[in-house]
Amino acid sequence: MKIKLSKKWLASPYVIWMIGFIILPLITIFIYGFTVSKTDSSFTLDNIINAAKDEVNLKAMGLSLLISLISTVICFLLAYPLAMCLNNLKMKRKTFVVFLFILPMWLNFTLQMTAINAILEQEGILNLILTKLGMDPLHIANTPYAIVIGMILDYFPFMLLPIYNVISRIDHRLIEASRDLGANNFKTFFKIIFPLSLPGVISGVTMVFVPAISDFAIAEILGGGRLLLVGNIIEQDFKLGKYNTGSGLALILMAFVLITMALTSGKSDKEGGSML
Amino acid sequence: MEKLLELCNISKSFNKELVLDEFNLYVKRNEFVTLLGPSGCGKTTALRIIGGFEKPDRGSVFFEGKDITDLAPHKRNLNTVFQKYALFPHMNVEENIAFGLKIKNKSKQYIEDKIKYALKLVNLDGYGKRSVDAMSGGQQQRVAIARAIVNEPQMLLLDEPLAALDLKLGQDMQYELIRLKNELGITFLYVTHDQEEALTISDTIVVMNQGYIQQIGTPESIYNEPENAFVADFIGDSNIIDGTMIEDKLVKFLGVKFECVDVGFGSNKPVDVVLRPEDVILVDPQDSELKGVVTSLIFKGVHYEMDVMANGYELLVHSTKMLPVGTQVGVCVDPENIQIMNKPASEDEEVASLED
Numbered sequence: 352m353k354i355k356l357s358k359k360w361l362a363s364p365y366v367i368w369m370i371g372f373i374i375l376p377l378i379t380i381f382i383y384g385f386t387v388s389k390t391d392s393s394f395t396l397d398n399i400i401n402a403a404k405d406e407v408n409l410k411a412m413g414l415s416l417l418i419s420l421i422s423t424v425i426c427f428l429l430a431y432p433l434a435m436c437l438n439n440l441k442m443k444r445k446t447f448v449v450f451l452f453i454l455p456m457w458l459n460f461t462l463q464m465t466a467i468n469a470i471l472e473q474e475g476i477l478n479l480i481l482t483k484l485g486m487d488p489l490h491i492a493n494t495p496y497a498i499v500i501g502m503i504l505d506y507f508p509f510m511l512l513p514i515y516n517v518i519s520r521i522d523h524r525l526i527e528a529s530r531d532l533g534a535n536n537f538k539t540f541f542k543i544i545f546p547l548s549l550p551g552v553i554s555g556v557t558m559v560f561v562p563a564i565s566d567f568a569i570a571e572i573l574g575g576g577r578l579l580l581v582g583n584i585i586e587q588d589f590k591l592g593k594y595n596t597g598s599g600l601a602l603i604l605m606a607f608v609l610i611t612m613a614l615t616s617g618k619s620d621k622e623g624g625s626m627l
Numbered sequence: 628m629e630k631l632l633e634l635c636n637i638s639k640s641f642n643k644e645l646v647l648d649e650f651n652l653y654v655k656r657n658e659f660v661t662l663l664g665p666s667g668c669g670k671t672t673a674l675r676i677i678g679g680f681e682k683p684d685r686g687s688v689f690f691e692g693k694d695i696t697d698l699a700p701h702k703r704n705l706n707t708v709f710q711k712y713a714l715f716p717h718m719n720v721e722e723n724i725a726f727g728l729k730i731k732n733k734s735k736q737y738i739e740d741k742i743k744y745a746l747k748l749v750n751l752d753g754y755g756k757r758s759v760d761a762m763s764g765g766q767q768q769r770v771a772i773a774r775a776i777v778n779e780p781q782m783l784l785l786d787e788p789l790a791a792l793d794l795k796l797g798q799d800m801q802y803e804l805i806r807l808k809n810e811l812g813i814t815f816l817y818v819t820h821d822q823e824e825a826l827t828i829s830d831t832i833v834v835m836n837q838g839y840i841q842q843i844g845t846p847e848s849i850y851n852e853p854e855n856a857f858v859a860d861f862i863g864d865s866n867i868i869d870g871t872m873i874e875d876k877l878v879k880f881l882g883v884k885f886e887c888v889d890v891g892f893g894s895n896k897p898v899d900v901v902l903r904p905e906d907v908i909l910v911d912p913q914d915s916e917l918k919g920v921v922t923s924l925i926f927k928g929v930h931y932e933m934d935v936m937a938n939g940y941e942l943l944v945h946s947t948k949m950l951p952v953g954t955q956v957g958v959c960v961d962p963e964n965i966q967i968m969n970k971p972a973s974e975d976e977e978v979a980s981l982e983d
């Protein structure tokens with residue numbers, strides 16, 4: 352009895368954390384999203400309907416969707432072959448090499464973004480090298496390209512790790528069985544390896560796409576404040592005290608995220624993701 | 628008969644540890660050959676070299692007269708039934724069986740017919756839509772066999788396919804395999820560490836130890852005329868006793884001279900004498916020069932298993948007669964049941980002398 356009690360007490364900080372930082376904010380957003388204003392608490396759907404009608408919002412939503420989709424696809428296209436290569440390494444310290452690739456995850460976020468900016472900026476490292484080589488400088492900074500690059504660099508480990516995990520767990524005998532039954536490497540990949548790695552791919556896609564579509568920080572730093580993603584508009588609304596409209600938009604975004612999660616849950620690789 | 632498969636001087640080591648050394652073997656068409664040996668003796672490695680999953684360090688593999696040593700696995704006209712079946716978990720039974728045929732772009736109708744035929748052949752009629760995870764070990768086993776045979780390979784390689792099954796199921800499957808072999812006319816190369824299994828299903832048994840072939844022969848010859856102590860010991864229970872060949876057809880062991888049928892060992896030469904437990908006959912003490920006493924008795928169903936202490940050696944005896952512990956007995960053996968083998972001078976020679 353005593354032990355049970357103390358265990359419960361140990362969990363209490365988390366319960367308080369969850370109530371304070373997840374449940375309460377959610378409830379607040381719901382209340383704000385469905386009420387007219389701070390002073391008028393009557394029920395309304397106007398916040399959501401207006402948010403969905405507003406042209407700036409629509410544009411931002413379109414851009415958010417596009418940028419997060421492109422980032423997710425590129426992350427996938429880079430991470431999948433890399434995961435295969437890492438898995439094929441004949442080294443003893445394989446996990447160490449994998450660790451090197453996910454190390455940036457633990458770098459300070461602002462530092463990461465500042466570094467990317469320093470590379471991409473008009474007078475940055477990239478253009479310095481390009482001009483030295485006699486090529487025209489690129490105008491990447493403060494464009495959607497910069498945001499995409501930032502997202503790829505920031506979220507790449509979240510794509511790599513679940514895919515690597517699931518691939519490394521594929522029973523090698525299945526691959527041999529496929530070869531034995533007449534499939535060459537190419538067919539073995541598409542009929543055995545890829546289908547078996549799908550749970551990892553889905554985890555990876557979810558873990559990149561969901562934060563990407565709700566991002567505002569990367570866009571703010573690398574987009575030069577000129578480009579507005581959904582996340583930026585919400586942030587702006589809240590900063591300006593427009594809690595009700597901001598919450599309306601937040602609820603729409605949440606619907607996007609929930610739909611993504613619903614589509615992918617059950618098929619994703621829970622074990623692989625938990626390593627993060 | 629034509630040699631379908633031939634291994635010539637195959638050597639293979641892993642991390643400088645020799646697993647197969649100058650390994651030579653051939654398999655004739657329509658033969659059921661079994662590689663039999665204790666775990667770790669290199670059976671799987673030999674099979675993987677034939678399947679193309681391992682490259683030998685030296686030597687060649689010939690299949691239908693062609694050198695296939697460097698041929699990729701998917702180009703070899705043979706199929707493997709893997710030790711743990713290796714069924715594709717994301718496909719149902721039918722899709723597993725159809726895999727090889729789809730790869731070869733066979734027509735839909737052909738594939739459907741083949742699946743039906745194969746399911747019937749392995750007694751899994753109506754299981755086509757099942758998930759492979761929902762099947763028992765024996766059923767998975769049969770799916771693995773069906774998946775291999777629909778490709779009509781010249782040769783089927785089976786790596787301990789029955790090891791994971793319980794005794795009764797394993798025995799049933801042995802008869803299934805014999806039936807399949809007879810119905811399909813496919814050549815089987817089978818790997819097992821279970822001597823009873825090998826004796827039941829094989830046309831030819833290859834007894835292996837530590838990467839060397841110890842003896843090749845029919846089940847009868849391997850059982851009745853083991854060429855050395857390793858084979859005698861590995862194939863069934865046997866009594867291996869130090870003896871002296873007095874002269875042709877006369878051997879002395881446990882202090883008593885016995886008539887036997889072997890000749891050509893010289894005179895007064897040390898030899899190993901092998902007595903199968905079922906060949907030891909227990910009689911009244913006065914009817915034999917070799918006397919002993921029953922020290923243990925176990926009922927085994929078909930027979931009683933007894934230990935008989937005779938002149939300092941504990942003989943294993945199988946008999947249908949029950950003799951209680953403590954019974955004084957005489958020990959007799961028919962001359963033709965006494966198997967004489969040369970003593971190896973050393974352990975190394977024991978292994979190497981048979982590699983000729």
Ligand SMILES: Nc1ncnc2c1ncn2[C@@H]1O[C@H](COP(=O)(O)OP(=O)(O)O)[C@@H](O)[C@H]1O
Nearest residue numbers: 641642646664665666667668669670671672673
């Ligand atoms: N891929 C490998 N790497 C290292 N050692 C191996 C490998 N495959 C087999 N061996 C070693 O080779 C020996 C023979 O193995 P194996 O052919 O699997 O024997 P069996 O099938 O008769 O039990 C064992 O000692 C095993 O440890």
Ligand SMILES: [Mg+2]
Nearest residue numbers: 670671672787
């Ligand atoms: Mg083995």
